[in-house]
Amino acid sequence: MSRAQFSPPADRAGFALRLLGATALVGVAATVWLGLFVTPPDRFMGNLVRLLYVHPPMAWVAFLAYGVAGLASLLYLWPRTTAPHFDRLAGASAEVGVVFTGLTLVSGSIWGRPTWGAWWVWDPLLTTTALLFVLYLGYLALRRVPGDFHVRARRSAIAALIAFVDVPIVYFSVDWWRSLHQAPTITAGRTYVHGSMAWTLLLGFVSFTLVYIWLMAHRYRLAKLNEFEDAEGLEVALAERRAEAVTG
Amino acid sequence: MNPYVEAGYAVILGTLGSYSVSLVARERAARRRVGAPGKAAGAADAAAGPDEPPSGASP
Numbered sequence: 001m002s003r004a005q006f007s008p009p010a011d012r013a014g015f016a017l018r019l020l021g022a023t024a025l026v027g028v029a030a031t032v033w034l035g036l037f038v039t040p041p042d043r044f045m046g047n048l049v050r051l052l053y054v055h056p057p058m059a060w061v062a063f064l065a066y067g068v069a070g071l072a073s074l075l076y077l078w079p080r081t082t083a084p085h086f087d088r089l090a091g092a093s094a095e096v097g098v099v100f101t102g103l104t105l106v107s108g109s110i111w112g113r114p115t116w117g118a119w120w121v122w123d124p125l126l127t128t129t130a131l132l133f134v135l136y137l138g139y140l141a142l143r144r145v146p147g148d149f150h151v152r153a154r155r156s157a158i159a160a161l162i163a164f165v166d167v168p169i170v171y172f173s174v175d176w177w178r179s180l181h182q183a184p185t186i187t188a189g190r191t192y193v194h195g196s197m198a199w200t201l202l203l204g205f206v207s208f209t210l211v212y213i214w215l216m217a218h219r220y221r222l223a224k225l226n227e228f229e230d231a232e233g234l235e236v237a238l239a240e241r242r243a244e245a246v247t248g
Numbered sequence: 249m250n251p252y253v254e255a256g257y258a259v260i261l262g263t264l265g266s267y268s269v270s271l272v273a274r275e276r277a278a279r280r281r282v283g284a285p286g287k288a289a290g291a292a293d294a295a296a297g298p299d300e301p302p303s304g305a306s307p
Contacts, residue, residue, distance in 0.1 A: 058260065099263065099267055103259070110255050111252070113252060215267065228282050
């Protein structure tokens with residue numbers, strides 16, 4: 001494949017991405033301000049409730065990221081829609097998902113210490129979330145195993161779909177098993193928070209979703225640039241071999 | 249304020265901030281290495297070829 005056929009990606013979406021980044025930053029700043037200084041302490045949890053304006057959005061974004069990675073993997077495996085950008089999208093989304101899963105675990109642990117009296121308990125929700133984190137770390141490691149692009153992309157897509165099986169298990173674990181962890185605060189048709197607390201939580205969900213989109217877009221662009229670098233390196237190596245064959 | 253709350257916010261904002269900065273820096277460095285056009289020359293590259301990496305390209 002020549003350089004002309006696989007050109008370096010241009011910075012076309014630069015302005016839109018910067019605007020998205022600025023909006024996400026303002027949203028996160030507003031969430032932090034409302035969460036820390038404006039909303040009242042909870043009757044039962046006191047000031048610890050403030051952690052719940054950021055912890056559930058972390059978990060939501062992780063689920064969203066794995067959903068996008070799973071969908072992109074499915075589209076890559078589907079013969080009619082297979083394309084390198086779906087592989088790139090899956091990898092970018094899964095990496096951001098791993099960051100948010102890690103933050104879900106850490107922020108949950110920080111909340112759990114004063115609430116449950118322990119940094120970690122082998123609760124079904126926590127255990128399946130930790131498993132999710134490890135599964136997608138494995139997926140990211142698998143993506144780094146060298147090989148033909150399509151072979152690597154295909155096996156990564158299969159691994160992403162297998163790992164995604166754990167997502168609904170994590171979500172429904174509080175219903176399926178006896179769990180220390182509370183049930184979702186917002187469910188279809190019913191919410192357990194109101195007023196400024198509800199708006200702050202909603203703003204947290206929206207703002208961190210925007211952060212996810214911004215991070216994923218940058219990770220996608222980086223992956224595309226890295227592929228181009230690899231292609232260029234391959235071209236140089238082939239040219240050197242050809243030159244050696246002619247002169248030798 | 250509760251120290252656990254402060255620690256939670258610090259971990260989340262610190263991690264996301266560091267990850268964002270590292271991603272942007274890595275992207276800029278890669279763009280410099282490959283000599284890819286920035287926003288000023290972006291239009292000239294609009295006719296870039298197919299989005300197909302070669303065999304053997306790693307992620």
